[in-house]
Amino acid sequence: MATASSRAQRPRTFADARAMASSSSELGWWVFMRISGLLLVPLAFGHLWANNMAFNAGEIDFAYVAGRLAQPGVKIFDSFLLLFAMLHGVNGLRYSIEDYVKRPGRRFAWKMVLFTVAGIVFVLGVMTLWAFSFEEMGDAVRALGAE
Amino acid sequence: MQINVKIKRFDPDADKRPYWADYTLEARPSDRVLDVMNHIKWEVDGSLAYRRSCAHGICGSDAMLINGVNRLACKVLVQDLGEKIVIEPIRGLEIKKDLIVDMEPFFDSYRAVLPYFINDDPPPPGERLQSPEDRAIFDESTKCILCAACTTSCPVFWTNGGYIGPAAIVNAHRFIFDSRDQGKLERFKVLNQASGLWRCRTAYNCTEACPRDIPITQAIEEVRREMLWRA
Numbered sequence: 001m002a003t004a005s006s007r008a009q010r011p012r013t014f015a016d017a018r019a020m021a022s023s024s025s026e027l028g029w030w031v032f033m034r035i036s037g038l039l040l041v042p043l044a045f046g047h048l049w050a051n052n053m054a055f056n057a058g059e060i061d062f063a064y065v066a067g068r069l070a071q072p073g074v075k076i077f078d079s080f081l082l083l084f085a086m087l088h089g090v091n092g093l094r095y096s097i098e099d100y101v102k103r104p105g106r107r108f109a110w111k112m113v114l115f116t117v118a119g120i121v122f123v124l125g126v127m128t129l130w131a132f133s134f135e136e137m138g139d140a141v142r143a144l145g146a147e
Numbered sequence: 148m149q150i151n152v153k154i155k156r157f158d159p160d161a162d163k164r165p166y167w168a169d170y171t172l173e174a175r176p177s178d179r180v181l182d183v184m185n186h187i188k189w190e191v192d193g194s195l196a197y198r199r200s201c202a203h204g205i206c207g208s209d210a211m212l213i214n215g216v217n218r219l220a221c222k223v224l225v226q227d228l229g230e231k232i233v234i235e236p237i238r239g240l241e242i243k244k245d246l247i248v249d250m251e252p253f254f255d256s257y258r259a260v261l262p263y264f265i266n267d268d269p270p271p272p273g274e275r276l277q278s279p280e281d282r283a284i285f286d287e288s289t290k291c292i293l294c295a296a297c298t299t300s301c302p303v304f305w306t307n308g309g310y311i312g313p314a315a316i317v318n319a320h321r322f323i324f325d326s327r328d329q330g331k332l333e334r335f336k337v338l339n340q341a342s343g344l345w346r347c348r349t350a351y352n353c354t355e356a357c358p359r360d361i362p363i364t365q366a367i368e369e370v371r372r373e374m375l376w377r378a
Contacts, residue, residue: 026343027345030345099307100306
C-alpha cells in the first residue's frame with residue numbers, strides 16, 4: 001500500500017505527472033512578468049503621451065498616424081510595446097486559466113483560444129507597424145499633404 | 148450578552164449538501180469562539196463535529212472560517228466579533244463532517260517539501276552550531292503550527308487543489324535558509340513543479356490568515372529569489 005509520502009511524490013496519472021513536471025519555464029515566466037511589467041510603465045505611458053498629450057487626440061488622423069509610423073524610432077518603440085504588452089497580458093490570462101479552469105480538457109481548449117486570438121492580434125499589430133516601407137509611408141503622407 | 152451563531156453543517160450520511168444551523172445563546176464577551184462551540188456541543192447539540200486539542204493556539208487543530216476570515220477558534224474572542232458569528236469549515240478541502248475537513252492533501256504537500264533536517268556530513272562532537280544571525284533568517288518560518296489557515300485561505304488553492312500551498316512553502320523556507328541544511332536543491336525540485344511555488348499570485352490572504360503572524364508572502368518571495376539564482 002502506498003504511504004502518504006510516496007503518494008505525494010509519485011505521480012499516479014498523466015495529469016499528476018504533468019503537475020509534477022519540474023522545469024524552470026515557470027521561473028522564467030515569473031522573471032519575465034516582473035521585467036516586462038517594469039518596461040511597460042515607460043512604454044505604455046510614452047505611447048499615451050505621444051498620442052494624447054503631445055498632440056491633441058481629437059485631431060489625430062491618418063496623416064498623423066502614417067507620419068508617425070514612417071519614423072523608425074516609433075516603429076521600434078511601438079513594436080516593443082506590442083511585444084511586451086501581448087506577452088505580459090497573455091501570460092497573465094494563461095495564469096488565470098490555469099488557476100480557474102479545473103478540467104484539463106477545457107483548460108487546454110481555453111488556452112488554445114487565447115493563444116490563437118493573441119497570435120492573430122500580434123500578427124495584425126506587426127503588419128500595421130511594419131508592412132509599409134518608410135518610403136511608401138512617406139509618400140502617402142506627402143500625398144495627403146499635397147491634397 | 149446574547150449571541151447568534153450560524154454554523155455551516157454537513158453530515159455526509161444524512162445530508163446531500165451543507166446547510167446553515169442557527170444557535171442563539173448567552174456568552175460572555177471574554178469567551179473564545181471555541182468556548183461557544185463547546186457550549187453548543189456539550190449543552191445544545193452533541194452531534195456538532197469539530198477538531199480541537201490544546202485550545203491555546205499551539206496545536207493548530209481548530210482553524211475555521213470565522214466571520215469570513217480563517218482563524219483559530221481558540222484565539223478569537225466573542226467581543227471582537229460582535230453578536231453575530233458565522234462559522235464555516237476551512238475551504239478547499241473535502242468536508243468530512245461539519246467543521247472537520249480531510250487534511251490529507253494538505254499534509255501530502257507538507258511532506259513533499261522534505262520538512263526535516265538534511266545533512267549527510269558526520270555530526271561533529273557536540274552540536275552543529277549556528278550563529279544567532281543565521282538562526283534569525285528563518286526564525287519566522289519556525290513558528291508554523293500546520294493549522295492550514297493560510298493554505299485554505301489561498302484563492303489558487305481553492306480552485307486548484309494541486310497547488311502546493313503557502314504552508315508547505317513556509318516549511319520549506321524553514322530548512323532552505325538553515326545554514327546547516329544540505330537539502331536545498333531537492334526541495335527546489337519539488338517547489339519548481341508546475342503546481343509548485345510559481346503558482347503563488349501574491350494575494351496576501353495567507354499572511355492575513357496566519358494565527359502566528361508569519362509573514363508568509365514574504366517567505367514565499369524569499370524562497371523564489373533564492374531559487375532564481377540556485378535552481
